[in-house]
Amino acid sequence: MRDDAWFERLFAEHAAALHRYVARRAAPSDVADLTADVLVTAWRRREDVPEGAELPWLYRTAGYVLANHRRKLRPVPVELVPEEVDDVDPADLAVKDEQVRSALAALSPRDRRVLLLHAWEGLGGEELAEVLGVSRGGADAALSRARARLRQAWDASDAGSATQNG
Numbered sequence: 001m002r003d004d005a006w007f008e009r010l011f012a013e014h015a016a017a018l019h020r021y022v023a024r025r026a027a028p029s030d031v032a033d034l035t036a037d038v039l040v041t042a043w044r045r046r047e048d049v050p051e052g053a054e055l056p057w058l059y060r061t062a063g064y065v066l067a068n069h070r071r072k073l074r075p076v077p078v079e080l081v082p083e084e085v086d087d088v089d090p091a092d093l094a095v096k097d098e099q100v101r102s103a104l105a106a107l108s109p110r111d112r113r114v115l116l117l118h119a120w121e122g123l124g125g126e127e128l129a130e131v132l133g134v135s136r137g138g139a140d141a142a143l144s145r146a147r148a149r150l151r152q153a154w155d156a157s158d159a160g161s162a163t164q165n166g
Contacts, residue, residue: 002046010042014055021059021121025066034069038062056123056130063113063131099157106153111146118143 018038023031038061042049049057104112117123117131129139 002049006046007043010049010054011039014058015039017055017121018058018062021062022066024116024120026069030069034062034065037065041065050130053127053130056127059117059121059123060131060133099154102157103150103153106156107146107149110142111149114139114142114146115150 015035019031019035022035022038026034038058041061042054042058104115107115114128114132117128123131124143125139126136128143129136132139132142134142
């Protein structure tokens with residue numbers, strides 16, 4: 001039986017990562033509410049949360065919560081994603097780099113999602129498969145394809161910046 005102690009452990013272990021995940025994808029004024037919505041869903045559906053794969057389940061649920069939220073609002077442009085003031089995260093610095101933003105913008109939403117879940121959220125293998133709702137092989141293939149497309153987009157944006165600078 002999953003009780004208050006289970007939820008307190010879940011919160012202690014994963015709330016910060018979940019908050020960062022949502023903060024990278026939502027307007028600053030919505031982050032706390034959306035994060036809370038995911039945690040409320042985790043409590044309400046606590047028996048459905050897979051043991052040992054709690055964080056991927058939270059990310060997947062957050063994806064649904066964010067999608068529902070976006071249906072009501074306009075999307076937040078990458079340049080408006082908030083930066084952490086107290087904690088410098090390399091992922092946040094990357095978002096400020098024009099070439100990185102250009103390469104990411106050239107990708108499909110799915111490719112961006114796969115790459116960001118892997119690079120920013122640290123998911124791989126089974127965890128990535130769980131969030132994407134595919135098999136482990138499907139997740140590995142999606143990551144490989146997304147990396148190849150990112151390489152192409154990076155090369156294209158690098159060639160563009162060389163033309164501008166040269």
